[in-house]
Amino acid sequence: MAAAPVWSVDPRTGKPREQVADEATAEEVDLAVRRAHAARGALADRTARAALLRTAADLLDAASEHVIEAADAETCLGPVRLTGELARTTAQLRAFADVVDEGAFLDIRIDHADAGRTPPWPDLRRWKVPLGVVAVYAASNFPLAFSVPGGDTASALAAGCPVVVKAHPDHPGTSELCASVLRRAAAQAGLPEDVVILVHGFEAGVELVKHPLVSAAGFTGSVRGGRALFDAAAARPAPIPFHGELGSLNPVVITEAAAAERAEQIGAGLAGSMSMGDGQFCTKPGFVLAPAGEAGDRLLASLTTAVSETEPGVMLDHRMRDAFIAGVGERSALPGVDAPLTPGAGGEHTVSAGFLTLPAELLTSEGEHDLLLEECFGPVTVVARYTSSQEITAVLSRLPGNLTATLQLADAEAEGTEPGAAELLAELTPLAGRVLVNGWPTGVAVAPAQQHGGPYPATTSTSSSVGATAIERWLRPVTYQSTPAALLPPELRDENPLSLPRRLNDHPEH
Template identity: 45%
Template sequence: MSQEVLSPVLETIVATATAAAPAFAATTPELRAQALVAIANALEANKPGLVSIAMRETGLTEARLTGEVTRTAVQLRMFADTIVEGGYVDARIDLADADFALGARPDIRRTHLPLGPVINFSASNFPFAFSVMGGDSAAILAAGCPLIVKAHSGHPELSDATAAVAAEAIQSVGLPAGIFQLIHGREAGVAVLRDPRIKAGSFTGSIRIGRLLADIAASRPTPIPFFGELGSVNPAFITAAAVAERADEIARGFLTSVSGSAGQLCTKPGFVFVPAGTKLAAAVSAAATELPEHRLLDPRISASFAERRDAILAATGVTPVIAGGVRFDELGHGWVTPTVVTVSLANLRAGREALLEEAFGPLSIIVETPAGTDLASLMPEFYEGNLTGTLHLSAEESTGTTANVAELQALVAAISQQVGRVLFDGWSTGVAVTPAQQHGGPWPATTNDASTSVGTAAIQRFQRPVAYQNAPQAFLPEALRDANPLGVPQAISPAGVSKQWGQRWG
């Protein structure tokens, strides 16, 4: 708990971020939007060079990485429009009310201010979209918080190159270098997270490291919010009618989702529940016509995947549908093809220690449930929080008019209780970057299930509400002024309504 002294280099970085905070907080949304778009444009302009480094460092394919740069640029541009539109500050104005139910009420106005310097720990599996200038970084800068990124050790050269591109773009719009700085090394990251000048942390990675960092943030003398996106196995449920209707289509989508990015996605479907006796496993086997070998991100992930895969294959009653494999090269990188297995519900219960933990890589488990299984009860029986849960219905079941509708609705309610996103008739990989997106979920999917790390609501993590009481116009934040110079949505509560509160309900 005692405060550490930072190294001279880190001290300069944290001091620079801290010094930049007040002026950055006071920038106009337009200027921050210009910075975000300048970064987006610069990333796209430098795409070939950046993708080439990323391919070498991560083993991900050119197609995947090229698409990821585009996604990263789109995220930055989305936040540019989000902050200029202004709804993100949730401006509320309660006009003074002499007739208020509890006696005369002053004028009260509430907006959100940026938290101050934030550290973002990059992910390994999205070297652009959840890394140096990924979604968390975009949200932090959009909110007006100075950003310190802790580079992931899996792509240090790409991190430096991305940072150089971003820094030049930031300076091109006249913003100071102190609003964005990059550091390397886990010890450096932990030291910065512990520093009292840092006001929040974000993270994408493993449960083990995420918990470690979350505990550090919570146990500081001054605790700070920590937004970690950790582990998820993303259970899916497929009805007998859905399998009967379109087994091949479901099998192909499933296989694409399991094997894409070599299965190294937090939203990879790890478990698929189907009624025993349906032909999903056969359809999956038939769909596995072409299974190119892909490299996993690094030797640690490779070793861990091989170990998890061995344990799963060795569990009682586990039958391979697609045998797949892991081949290690001389650098310790694992080269993989997908593995899909089936297991009965009874054997999942018996083998839960081996089977339930996330296997980060191209592996998924089809669980065959006997007739009469209460599917809704399986969610709490087997799982804690997950990022996603999926349900495939037949066309007729989707109308909500079949005999099993109540059972299906109970399953949807059970899934909703334990995930951040409920999908129908699709697969959980591929997270749309949009206003309504929710990429989160109860522990251990995240450390904080009230927040999202994808979509416009992600900016809310880095803001804090402040109310102003009877403030003269000259001393109000612009978002709260009568003249509304920023043109933000203002929710105005008039005088004279409080005595009617609740009248309709009693």
């Protein structure tokens, strides 16, 4: 049987643009993984790894005009958004090169033998080593920063792991272009091009996670698709880590005092955050607890005005558009749900932003309204109006895990001169990996202290996919006990020939 063609599609029209590849067969996936596996040894050179990452960033910057043009043609995200995303992508690559150079990610710990302890200690030397070939599943909504050259790929290469990327079908041409840049960067850094390999096709993705030489996987996408791959990873004869980002409501709690103090500002901020990128950000605030009463009315009036000024937009593909329209229709039809500004179809190929409201009381116990506690991908948010702190607590106790949770406070609450804020913060903390106060969750800084991950179903693990600690997903610790110095890796020898940061006998080595 001939391989199925992979087409680049224009989301503005739903029509194919060009054939860019063929879906990989099981045999081709097997060959791709074996080629990547054979390239592992070359990545042991940390200097070459850092050079690869920096060269990839430089080459992407040099090809920026072509990369942005290709990505816009397939995603309709626009040159401004994609220019920023490319800058973020290259910054990630350079940041991980710095991580590799510093070497702290190796987490080297040396405890010398101590016969005076009870029981006595042997000589122990611990560090972290790469897992092996990593499967990366590209995201639809970030064709650069969470796709072929994105954070999963960058962090895996930084850890010393070759990568086989399963391209997202919404931007196959962009994926091919970026993969060719990464492979060219590898060659310029003196590494095999096969440290990065690209495959296409749904079945290829399934074959990839099942391959015995794949040691871990990173995924960004839907709950349904991610959970299926997670289950497949766990069902292998030798299960592997599966770091999946699946979905998130990103709840917001607005106190009554905050609404009274700055209802108009909060309403406008919420509108901007929930409609940004046509509601296709993984950190979109999709659920809001706002007060009933006059202050809450002012907030909703501001939200209505701001959202009504949002132009209809094109979603990443027509399948997502259809799912969005069906999802908001099903939610709008629930008893007690109002649509002050109806979200849905904005035209033949576009969608319009809007929001739904209901009394928070309807969500305090299990029932048909639980659908509103599930993510709806697109420019819509649900505003549940509470009448007491008890209702806030009851609703929060029923929320699933999230990437983010946001608390909007009045000045006095934020300064600690009014009670209740600390308690609300404590209630939100178990729900998310990143908790914000008086901000909006869209926008994820690529910083060492960042945490982009949260309790299930936000992610399938507790790790972060953004920031320096994302490298930890692709490493495992190994301890050498009573090993002769001549046999130790240079990183673990007493003389520290590579001048790496280490802990010696439980103290930082100077």
